[in-house]
Structure formats: structure tokens, C-alpha cells
Amino acid sequence: MTEEKIPDYKKDKKRVDGRKMDELRPISIKVGVLPNADGSAYLEWGQNKVYAAVYGPREALPKHTQNPYKAVVKVTYRMATFSVPERKQPRPNRRDMEISKVLGEALTKVIFTEQFPNTEIGVYVEVIDSNAGSRVACLTAASCALANAGIPMKDLVAATGIGKAFGELIVDLNKDEEDAPDAVDIPFGIMPNSGEIVLLQMDGLLTKEEWAKLVPLGMKACADVYAVQKKALQEKFSLSEVSEKNVEAVVEAKPKQDHSKPGFEGVVKQSVSQQKETKTEKKEVKAKKVRK
Amino acid sequence: MKRIVIPGEMVSDQRKRLGGNVFVSDGKIYSKVLGISDESDEKASVIPLEGKYFPQAEDVVIGVVSRVVFAGYGININSFTESFIPRSAMREDLRVGDLVSSKISYVNELREAELGFPRRMFGGDVIEVTPVRTPRLIGKNGSMLELLKQGTGCDIVVGKNGRVWARNGNLDLLRKVVMFINDNSYKSNLTNSVEAFFKAEGIQINIAPKGEKTNNAAEESEVLDANAEESEVLGGAESEELN
Numbered sequence: 001m002t003e004e005k006i007p008d009y010k011k012d013k014k015r016v017d018g019r020k021m022d023e024l025r026p027i028s029i030k031v032g033v034l035p036n037a038d039g040s041a042y043l044e045w046g047q048n049k050v051y052a053a054v055y056g057p058r059e060a061l062p063k064h065t066q067n068p069y070k071a072v073v074k075v076t077y078r079m080a081t082f083s084v085p086e087r088k089q090p091r092p093n094r095r096d097m098e099i100s101k102v103l104g105e106a107l108t109k110v111i112f113t114e115q116f117p118n119t120e121i122g123v124y125v126e127v128i129d130s131n132a133g134s135r136v137a138c139l140t141a142a143s144c145a146l147a148n149a150g151i152p153m154k155d156l157v158a159a160t161g162i163g164k165a166f167g168e169l170i171v172d173l174n175k176d177e178e179d180a181p182d183a184v185d186i187p188f189g190i191m192p193n194s195g196e197i198v199l200l201q202m203d204g205l206l207t208k209e210e211w212a213k214l215v216p217l218g219m220k221a222c223a224d225v226y227a228v229q230k231k232a233l234q235e236k237f238s239l240s241e242v243s244e245k246n247v248e249a250v251v252e253a254k255p256k257q258d259h260s261k262p263g264f265e266g267v268v269k270q271s272v273s274q275q276k277e278t279k280t281e282k283k284e285v286k287a288k289k290v291r292k
Numbered sequence: 293m294k295r296i297v298i299p300g301e302m303v304s305d306q307r308k309r310l311g312g313n314v315f316v317s318d319g320k321i322y323s324k325v326l327g328i329s330d331e332s333d334e335k336a337s338v339i340p341l342e343g344k345y346f347p348q349a350e351d352v353v354i355g356v357v358s359r360v361v362f363a364g365y366g367i368n369i370n371s372f373t374e375s376f377i378p379r380s381a382m383r384e385d386l387r388v389g390d391l392v393s394s395k396i397s398y399v400n401e402l403r404e405a406e407l408g409f410p411r412r413m414f415g416g417d418v419i420e421v422t423p424v425r426t427p428r429l430i431g432k433n434g435s436m437l438e439l440l441k442q443g444t445g446c447d448i449v450v451g452k453n454g455r456v457w458a459r460n461g462n463l464d465l466l467r468k469v470v471m472f473i474n475d476n477s478y479k480s481n482l483t484n485s486v487e488a489f490f491k492a493e494g495i496q497i498n499i500a501p502k503g504e505k506t507n508n509a510a511e512e513s514e515v516l517d518a519n520a521e522e523s524e525v526l527g528g529a530e531s532e533e534l535n
Contacts, residue, residue, distance in 0.1 A: 038344060057344065057372050068402065110299075112315075112324065117402050119372045147299050150343025150424065152313065152324035155300030193300045193322070233326055234296045237341060237478045 006176070009166040016176045022217050024160065024172045024224055029141065029232035031148040039149025041232070043141035046174060047131035052141035053124045054149040060120035071116035075104040077138055079127040099135045106139055106159075106189050106198040112152040121151060132175040133161040136187050139199060144229050157198055158225040159189030162218040164206065169214050171221040188218040192226040195219060294330065296478075297323040297338060304336040311337020328478060341478055345370045345423035345453040347405040349396055354418065354451030355407070357390045367392060367407060370423065370453040375405045382410060391418065391457065393449055413449070416459035419470050423454030425477040429470065436483050440469060442497050443490040465493070 007014050013021065025046030034040035037053035044050075060066040060074075077099040079088050092100075107123065123145065125138040136159035143157040163170065164184040165177035178185050184206050189199030206214070297303060303314055304321040313324045314336055323329060327338040347353075347369065355375065359366030364378040365386050377392065379385075386392065390412060397408035421429065429450050430437050441448055446461030458466055469486060476482060490497050 039342065059372055059374075116372065147326045148342060150325055150340055153299035154315070154317075154322075154324075156298065191300070193302075194317075230298055230301075233298045237296050 006166065009168040009170075015170065017174060019172075021168055021170050022221065024221055025174065027140075027225060027228045029144055029228055031144050031232050032236060037145070037149075039145045039147070039151070041141045041144040041148060043137055043144070045133065045137040045140070046172075047129055048127070048134050048137040049129040050134065050137045050141045051126045051128065052138065052145040053126075054142070054145045054151070055122040055124075056149075057116040057119035057121050057151070060118060065120065066118040068117050070113035071111070071119045071121050073104045073108045073111060073113065073121045073123065075100045075107065075123045075125065075142065077103060077125050077127075077135070079130065079134070083127045083130045083134075099138070102199060102201065103135065103139050103142060106157055107142060107146065109196075109198045110143070110153045110155050110157055110191060111146065112154070115152060121146075132173055132178045132185075133187070136160050136189060136199075139187075139189050140225055140229065144232060147233055155191040155193050156226060156229055157189050158192045158222040158229060159187065159199055160218060160221045160225055162186045162188045162214050162221065163204070164210065164214075169210060169217060171217050186214070186218075188222070190219065190222045192222055294328055296327070296341075297329045298326050299324060303329045303338060304331055308333075309335040311335050313338040313340055340424045342422065343424045344372075347371045347396055347399050347403060347453075349399055351396045351452040352449070353394055353396060353405075353407075353453040354413070354449065354455040354457050355392045355394060355410075355453075357386045357388050357392065360386065360388060365392075367394075367410075369394075369396075369405060369407075370455065371403065371405060373402070373404045375407050377407055377410045382412065384412060386412060391416070393451070393457070413457055416447075416457050417463050417467075419456040419458065419467050421454050421456060421470060421474040422477070423452065425474055426450055426452055426454060426456075428473055428477040428482060429456065431483055436473070436486065439483060439486055439490070439497065440466065443469070443486075443493075443495050 006016060009015065015021065019025070028044045029041055031041045032039070033042045034051070034053050037055060039054040041052045042050070043052070057071050060072055065072060077096050078092070079096065081088050081090055103125070104123070111121065123142050125142055127134045127138065139157055139159040143153075146153060147156060160171055161173045163173050163186050164182065165173060165180040167182065170177065173183070173185055177183060182204075184202065184204030186202045187199055188197070190197050301323050302320055303323050307319065308321060310316065310321065311330065313327060314321050315324055316322075321336045323338045325338060325340045326342055327340040330337050330339055353369045355367035355369045357365050358368040358374060364376055364381070367375045367377055369375050377394070392410050393413055394407040394410040396405045398406040400406075428436065429440070431439070437448060437450060440446070444462045444466040446458040446463065446466050448466070449457045451457065456470055469489065472489075473482060473486065487497055
């Protein structure tokens with residue numbers, strides 16, 4: 001970004017990409033996108049594109065990771081090699097491990113872990129495309145995926161970046177703002193209903209006064225994120241009655257996602273059950289032979 | 293009032309008896325899961341729409357033999373932990389992949405299930421559905437199950453762990469209808485719509501009214517009440533005896 005392209009934040013009250021100071025980039029979330037996961041979500045947040053998958057609760061292995069009092073939330077944050085301008089080394093680096101840890105701690109706060117002793121809840125977040133704020137995008141997507149997996153939770157987690165760039169307090173920093181000379185970047189995750197903070201990190205320096213002004217901005221922005229999450233989760237279910245007409249339509253239209261034939265989920269399940277059947281049949285034949 | 297709630301959403305701000313999947317904070321009742329809020333004057337609960345199988349005593353489950361050891365068999369019941377059947381409990385030998393139906397006799401504090409009355413199941417096919425939606429496959433007093441049996445001519449066992457075992461009859465049709473129920477489990481009036489579907493396929497259904505025939509209004513309240521008592525279903529032969 002060249003110097004002349006950057007608007008004067010103080011004077012114009014306008015940001016690099018034309019947003020207002022307290023405006024988020026456009027967010028869209030879709031849940032239940034990965035058929036093999038227990039719960040999943042796909043999130044687009046500006047240029048950020050993130051997949052989150054949840055597996056479990058399942059038996060925690062190796063066994064020494066088990067906790068007989070509660071479930072272990074194991075988050076794996078990964079960035080695709082093509083998600084950043086310069087190729088990212090696929091090996092998990094210090095940053096990936098740190099983010100996995102803080103996201104896991106944030107999610108542990110909301111999950112009723114004590115209901116699932118000796119188990120692990122595996123959360124896998126994969127960044128496909130990124131432009132600043134990928135960890136908050138991942139946290140937002142992961143909490144939707146957890147709800148989609150039916151895991152009991154106190155609340156969702158809504159997160160956003162807050163901070164300062166070019167002398168103004170702003171929410172949801174993009175890459176240009178993160179690289180500003182006076183940039184302060186704070187990943188900020190809350191439980192929207194109670195307002196408890198579950199994720200808080202900071203890059204840069206703020207005065208006490210700036211911090212006091214920034215937190216309400218972040219709370220408001222998180223409320224907007226929460227509204228998107230809520231809509232995404234409820235979208236799939238509308239409490240309308242199945243009318244007799246649309247049953248036929250639905251069942252006729254089924255072949256596209258007919259579980260008896262196509263669709264890899266259906267195929268996998270069917271083939272598994274077919275194997276079982278053939279096995280048992282063989283066994284019956286054998287048993288008969290033995291009896292003879 | 294019935295509505296879709298998400299985790300942490302308020303179900304009721306009054307003091308009420310607590311049903312399933314809710315928690316109390318500051319005297320108000322909130323939902324733990326994504327589900328349908330089911331609130332009456334005395335009780336607040338949430339019927340889950342997604343979720344894994346949570347073993348409970350008295351549940352009928354369909355297990356797959358996952359491991360054979362000297363002392364017995366490890367059984368996968370679609371739960372967090374493997375269950376175990378001692379070799380002495382089975383008359384015949386089992387092999388990996390065999391199907392077993394059983395009733396959970398006891399669940400300990402680590403959610404490990406003890407299986408009672410194991411029976412090997414011969415042949416048949418297994419349809420996997422979302423475990424929390426199996427009550428809809430049974431319906432009130434087994435009405436949906438009876439409908440499925442009549443419509444497809446299958447012997448059906450519905451395991452609470454999300455496995456539906458079926459043998460004989462029109463399995464393709466059954467799979468279609470079961471997946472339809474699974475995908476529309478949150479809607480009301482399902483039994484009627486499935487009945488209509490069978491009629492459209494040209495299959496005659498005549499269900500003997502059991503006691504009081506439910507009218508439409510009652511049906512509606514029934515359908516979403518997934519936690520209502522379901523008739524236990526233990527194998528085709530036995531359930532026929534029950535009827």
C-alpha cells in the first residue's frame with residue numbers, strides 16, 4: 001500500500017477500504033458443510049475464508065491425555081500454503097501452535113466439558129485465504145461448528161479484531177491497517193450473552209483511555225458477529241409443517257441427495273452396511289456347512 | 293411456544309422445572325444446545341436437533357463387534373467408549389463386524405455402558421441416522437414405526453444410538469423414508485406426511501387405532517416432543533408380540 005492511497009483517518013473518517021470506524025467487513029457463515037464431520041462451518045469474513053470441523057466427543061488417545069473429570073478441547077489451527085501471499089511452510093510453526101492453544105482455551109470456557117469425562121473434542125480449523133483477523137474468524141467459525149455438532153455449550157463465542165491504526169480506534173483491522181506504523185491489534189472474543197471475555201491478546205500499545213473506549217466498540221461489533229452466527233445456525237431449520245404436497249415433491253426430488261444411491265456420504269454408509277451384510281451372510285453359509 | 297434456540301439463548305426467565313438440555317444462570321433458564329425450545333407452564337426443556345449418542349440405561353442399541361478378545365467382545369455402540377460383552381453372555385461366537393442388539397443395563401460415571409440381553413442379529417441392513425432424531429422414527433406409542441413396518445414390509449429395530457436395522461421387505465423404500473424423516477425431524481405432522489407418501493406410492497396402510505386415535509392437534513404436540521416416552525422396541529418378533 002502506497003502512502004498516498006491511505007486516506008486521512010482523522011479528517012475523512014473513512015478507512016482504507018471505505019469502511020466506517022466501527023464497521024465490520026462482510027461476514028457470511030454456512031454450517032453443516034462437511035458431511036464426514038460431526039459438526040462443521042464455513043466462514044467468509046472479508047477476504048478471510050475458513051473451514052471449521054468438529055469431531056467428537058470421542059475417546060481421547062493417547063490415553064495419558066484423558067482427564068477423568070472433563071473433556072479435552074483440542075484445537076488444530078492450520079493455514080493452507082496458499083492462504084498468504086508468500087507460500088506458508090505447511091509445518092506447524094510457533095504461531096500456529098499458539099493460536100491453537102488460545103482458541104482451545106477460549107472454547108473450553110463455553111463447553112460443558114465436565115459432561116464428557118475421558119473424551120476429547122477435536123476442532124480443526126483450516127484457513128484457506130487470509131487477510132488479517134484469521135484467528136477471530138476461526139474462533140467464530142469453530143463455535144458455530146460446535147453448535148452444529150450438538151455439543152452442550154453455555155454460549156457461542158463471537159470474536160472480532162479491535163485496535164488502532166492511523167491514530168483512530170477501529171474494529172476489524174484488515175492487513176493494511178495491521179501494518180500501519182502505529183497499529184494496535186487486539187483479537188477480542190466474548191460470550192455474547194454474558195459479555196465475558198474469553199480471548200484477549202494484544203500487539204502494540206494503548207493508553208488506558210483508549211482501551212476504555214475500545215472495549216464497548218468491540219462488544220458492539222461482537223454483537224453483530226453473533227447475529228450472523230445465530231442466523232446461520234437457525235437457517236437450516238424452519239418450523240414449518242410438512243404439507244402432504246411437498247412431501248411428494250421432497251421425496252421425488254430426493255435422487256440428488258438420495259442416500260440409497262449417490263452422494264458420497266450415502267455411498268460410504270451403504271457400502272459399510274453392505275459389507276456387514278455380506279459378511280454375515282457368508283458366516284451363515286459357513287455355519288450351515290458346519291452343521292451339515 | 294416452539295422455536296429454534298441456539299446454545300446460550302434464553303428459554304425462560306421464570307422459575308420452572310428443568311427438562312433436558314437447559315441450564316440455569318441468575319435464575320433464568322438457558323439452552324445448552326441447538327434445538328427446539330419446549331416450554332410449558334411448569335417445565336422448560338430443549339429438544340436437541342443435532343448431537344451424538346449419549347448412552348442411558350434402558351436404551352435399546354444396535355452394536356457392531358469391533359474387537360474380539362479371549363474374554364469377550366468389544367462392541368461399538370456409537371458412543372464415546374466401547375462397550376464389552378463377555379463371551380459367557382453369548383451362546384454363539386461373534387466375529388468382527390457382526391451386529392448385536394442389546395439393552396443398556398447400566399451407565400457409569402464415565403459414560404461407559406454395560407450391555408444386557410445381547411442378541412446377535414442375522415442378515416439385514418443398517419441405516420445410520422442422527423441419534424437424537426431416532427424418537428421421530430418411533431413416534432408416539434410407536435405410531436411411526438408401525439407405519440414404516442406396514443409401508444415397507446420390513447422387520448425393523450430402531451436403536452437409540454442412531455442405527456436402524458431392517459430385514460426383508462422393501463429396503464430401498466425404507467431407506468428413502470427413514471432419511472426423509474431424519475432430514476425433516478424438526479417439522480411437525482410427520483406421521484401424516486409419511487402416510488401420505490405411502491399412499492402416493494400405492495401402498496395400503498391400515499393402522500388399527502390403539503386406544504385413542506390421535507387427532508391432528510394432539511399429533512402436533514406429540515411430534516416435537518422427542519423426549520416423550522417411546523414404546524421400547526426390541527426386535528421385530530418381540531414388538532409384534534407387544535402389539
